[in-house]
Amino acid sequence: MRINIMxxxxxxxxxxxxxxxGLGTIKNYKPESNTWNYAIEMEMGPEPYFGRLGNxxxxxxxxxxITGALN
Numbered sequence: 001m002r003i004n005i006m007x008x009x010x011x012x013x014x015x016x017x018x019x020x021x022g023l024g025t026i027k028n029y030k031p032e033s034n035t036w037n038y039a040i041e042m043e044m045g046p047e048p049y050f051g052r053l054g055n056x057x058x059x060x061x062x063x064x065x066i067t068g069a070l071n
Contacts, residue, residue: 006009024040026038
C-alpha cells in the first residue's frame with residue numbers, strides 16, 4: 001500500500017506574491033498532482049485612458065511558478 005503525504009501550502013490566501021509576469025494576491029488554492037495550485041488575482045495596473053472594461057486577470061499557477069511573497 002502506497003501512502004502519499006503532501007506538504008502544507010507554502011503561501012496563504014490574501015498573501016501578495018510575485019511571479020514571472022507580475023504581482024498578485026492569492027485568492028484560493030488546492031492540492032493537485034503532488035503540488036499546490038494557486039488562483040492569483042493580478043495586481044491592477046494604471047487605468048487606461050479609455051477606462052476599465054472589466055476585472056483584472058486571475059491566473060492559475062503551480063507553487064513552483066511563484067517566486068516569493070511580499071508579506
